Amino acid sequence: DIDDVGHKYHLELVLEDVLDKDRTVNCTAEVLYHLSNKSIAPDVQFTIEGELKNTDEADNIFYNRIKSLEKELVAENIPDSHGNVSPEMEPIHLLAWVASGYVIWQNSTENTKFQLAQIKHVKQVKRSDEYLQFDYVILLHEMVSQEIIPWQMTVLWHPQHGVQVTQDSRQPKHA
């Protein structure tokens, strides 16, 4: 407890590579949740011990594939109802996962537990610069309230410059 500021947590965690389960890396982090009347994202400081895998080759293949599409990519329901993701959509899925992490961070409090449940809709937006842009509507599952929350996010990505969420907004749940 930090008076007048909030609650600070010290964490020791192990990161596991989603694409290579045997690959793990240790991590320490400090998370400060601000007092609940302020709607600010928690402060996060972290240190990663060791290196993350180099993904340049896969990144470039995906980048080039999307860049050379004649028509913008459009897709829905990833994964599908049965939990399947086609190989072509796997990078789109992973990108959403990373970007949703940002949205989750920005909207987390000590009383929320968010997970990405599904990509409802994704549309590529062609750009004149080198970035790839994808407009997503994702569904976030919040564990405590059990709510499914639609969320729109604009995601920019480039192999060397990484991921950016340039715009995001919570969507109303249609009845």
Next chain:
Amino acid sequence: DQALHIVPETFQQVQHLQHLCSTLLLDLWKPLLPEDIWAGEDLHIRVPAPLVQEVKDSLDQHMISYKVLIPDVQELVDQSMPRERSSHRQVPEGYVYTQYHPMEEIYQWMTQIQKSNSELVTQHYLGKTIENRTMYYLQISQPSDKTKKIIWMDCGIHAREWISPAFCQWFVKEILQNYKSDPKISRFLQNLDLYVLPVLNIDGYIYSWEKDRLWRKNRSPHMNGTCYGTDLNRNFNSSWGSIGVSYNCSSEIFCGSGPESEPETRAVAQFIERKKSDILCYLTIHSYGQYILTPYGSTTKPPSNSEELMHVAEKAAAALMGKYGTSYEVGSTSLILYSNSGSSRDWAHMIGIPFSYTFELRDKGTHGFVLPPDQIQPTCEETM
């Protein structure tokens, strides 16, 4: 997926097709390599479903004519393989337990299971859902002259948790396939009867197949049909409506208009109430999270037999982990998850059933409710 037949006419068209094949990583059936594509020669490519439109658009834009050789590759594959199940033969040996099944198939499965195992299995009427569908449970009972204690297990109280009904079906199959050969199971059945309710929230489950995959509650109408669904696991008479609920129908944790307001809740509660002096263990299966949860959710005050409850749950978690290394957290809901009232597990314990547990199956959020079918087998095997 579709297979297309193209005969390129010019060198430019060949170049474009080669470009398309390599950038989109299309599956060349004829020829095998892009460099062997020639003008005037047959080209057969399989295009994955999500890319079909863009490939066709690209061909149109470059004035390359094509014919659809196979409009649905999967269909052809299915037809050419011996069918695992046909609508005429519903034998359990043909039932695919590593796939998710719609309610109609689960109804058929129950009938078949009883027919093929009539010495052990009987199907019983439990009640009706709000949309008037019939709820059945299966009783697995070895004929004997002594009265046996009962273990009750229900699955699918929350519609979107598909792995849960899949587990109930798997469980029944495992018991029936192995009770003669597995000494543990046969000893089990000598002393205990198993009652399994494969889908508690039938209307919700069907709704999650047909309309909204992430639906949770039942389908009872409120406010003149402008809002639907009560969370059945907040509707039981265990500190009902006190904590961890909403009184608003539009919430996922709406507890209903009163304790046991829902016909599904009443059907289960009335049955268990009647049999309670013989029920040793109440199990309710959910997903996701990988927890074995003990009472209570409505208070942090431990139940009277807390030590024993924890001990058994910890042994279960250890055994589960022994199979594939999957870790399950064990503890009371109010301490390790969140507070809630009106849960079936709390209610079962409050009326005197000594061992009452909620299982939250795989995973921890990576797939969440939409667990891929290739995880059905390992999840069920370890939980078994």
